Amino acid sequence: MTPLPLADRYARFRDAVFSGVEEPVLPSITTPMSELDLQSLWFAGAFGGKFTSTDGKTVCITDFGTWNSGAGPDFTGCAITVDGETLRGDIELDPDARDWERHQHGANADYDRVVLHLFFAAPQERFFTRTSQHREVTQVVLNTAVIANDARPNRNLAAARLGRCATPLREMEVSRVQSMLESAAQYRLEMKSKRLHRCVDVHGRDEAVYQALARALGYRNNQQPFTLLSQRLPLKQLLKIDAAKREALLFGVSGFLESIRVEDTEPETRAYLRQLWSEWWKRRNSCLRWLEEHQLPRWKLAATRPGNHPQRRLGALAAMLNVWPQIVAPLADATRWSQAAWRESLLALTHEFWSTHYTLLAAPAIKPIALIGETRVQEMLANVAYPLLVPERTRLWAEYLELPALLDNQKLRRAVLRLFGDDGSGKNFTRRLHHQQGLLQIYEDFCLEDDSACANCPFPERLKEWS
Ligand code: SF4
Known part of the structure; x- marks a missing residue:
């Protein structure tokens, strides 16, 4: 893999800022991580x-x-x-x-x-x-410190308020702030890339892409259950069976079939459930012990928008697997990559049931809904395609820089608020995906490591060193 120069520049800045500062507290074995989480990290090659x-x-x-x-x-x-x-x-x-x-x-x-x-x-x-x-x-x-660097469990958000660095950032020339964000974004992409390529080394390219796409479908609340599901139901196993068996296995192992009472569902959904159960019951017993032991996956359903519901996302994963060669082949060779073609193949995915349903309990939608929308595609470009391909063909970085900002979440809003305030002064730095990624990296490296309400954070004073 080719080293990325901007990423290296941000890494040196970050290390220099923390030199002489007490090491940030990294999660250790005392951090509550279940045995299952540790096994999942091991299996992903994180150690x-x-x-x-x-x-x-x-x-x-x-x-x-x-x-x-x-x-x-x-x-x-x-x-x-x-x-x-x-x-x-x-x-x-x-x-x-x-x-x-x-x-x-x-x-x-x-x-x-x-x-x-x-x-x-x-x-x-x-x-x-x-x-x-x-x-x-x-x-x-x-050694848990190895995983601490790039696979930390989700940490709490920092307080939603203006940070001490907002003034020096506003006083910096726009080009310097943009250059810092670009470097931080490349550093973030390089970290994602290392994690993904480690998984490629462990499981092969197709399996690693499958796990990463499943994880992206779980964004943001259900990344871990989707990762576990894809690790437990590997691609090589799923591609050996036909589409009906595959979908039944995905929904059965996810626990969604066991948790739904048929009498609570719409007539159309009952037909779909019957189809899934006709295959699931044959495998149910062999999977049951495992389900009982691990209670897999632990889905987070509260505060999940209908469009992001994991049942619907699982339907999208099943649809992807139905046309798997067309999803994975464009990622095989960085020199032949076409962002437009890959994007189109994801946006064009449909599913007989899930193109008109949000959940197994919801009434059918009046008109078809995109199975994978633009924002989800953006997520997959940011977390799967470019991290996989940029280190293999660095010219793709220029393409990455042009991606518009489509993502929106609480962490990002909080990062903008702390670093730039809410008066619109951050608007030059939030228009592109790489701006968002750079902001998130700085937020995680500094705001989430700070427990002094900004007072002892070294970032504002060291900003002038970014020439
Ligand atoms: S913790 Fe540091 S980087 Fe974060 S808002 Fe405060 S001063 Fe800025």
Whole structure:
């Protein structure tokens, strides 16, 4: 991947601003992250693929395997190398090394194929991981600081008020502010790109694109459930079955079929539900244990607009999978990429049921609604297409700079308010997508790290160093 010069400039500015300042508090294992979240991050490659074991050996993950939905270890069919020797088997991930014995894995033959035990905390005295055959299992302690940099859990928003940096920003020449936002936007894109390409390294390009598109469909409240769903129902599995089975699996595993009472639905919806259930009931039992254990996914439905409802977004994912080659092929080669053609293929997606329904309980819409609208396409360009392609063909950065600002959310509004106020002085810096991305990056790097109501934030004083 080609390094991006503006991103590097912002990274140096950011690091210089924080030099001499107490390190921002990053989430650690004490931050409430569930085992499921940690497993999801591991499976997305967020911790990397090369480690040192507790006994000093070099461990490389060559195949992350399959996230196991049944009994037994967390990840099955994996391959690792330990000091160059290839081992094939399963991987178990626990918050604490002692969970291996607490959960009696050492006496359970289902765990005899485990070749790697991952954990985040361990007792002071040496703890060995052993199978029921008394084979010692290689151990790796995962470092949560690695994920803290670019996969932090959502943090609370900063207070909605004018910040101390608004005055120096207003006094800066427009070109300097724009140059800073452009650099911050490129830095943000580079971070997204690294995360996406890590997933490409772990699962291959098509699978990584599928997971990233699913995540984009979950924006903003349901990113995590969509990510989990796409990790649990991998593309390679879904493309092996026909469209009806695929859609039934997506809606069944999502829990939406179990949670809807048919008598509460419209006649047209009942026909659609019957179609889904006719396939789901055949797989339901095998999936049920997993659903009971993990209660997956935990959808956030409160304060979700009908157009953003995860049921409708899941319908959009099913529609995408029905024409998958036409969605993924344009992303295969950065030199042949056409933004207009990709945009058109997303906007043209339709679905027999979801093109006229917002949810499984809603009455049909009077006229068809776009399954994926302009804003969602913009989200996919910002979070999937350009992060994937720009480092492979840096000339695409100029195209990215031209994208208009379509996104609107509370975090963005708050970033504009804090950095520029609400008197319209920020209007030169909010017209394009890259402006919004740059603002969000500065907001996350400074406002969300500040707990002094701006008093101790180093950003305003250091602004003059941006020449
Ligand atoms: S925390 Fe810093 S960057 Fe954020 S509004 Fe206050 S002074 Fe500006």
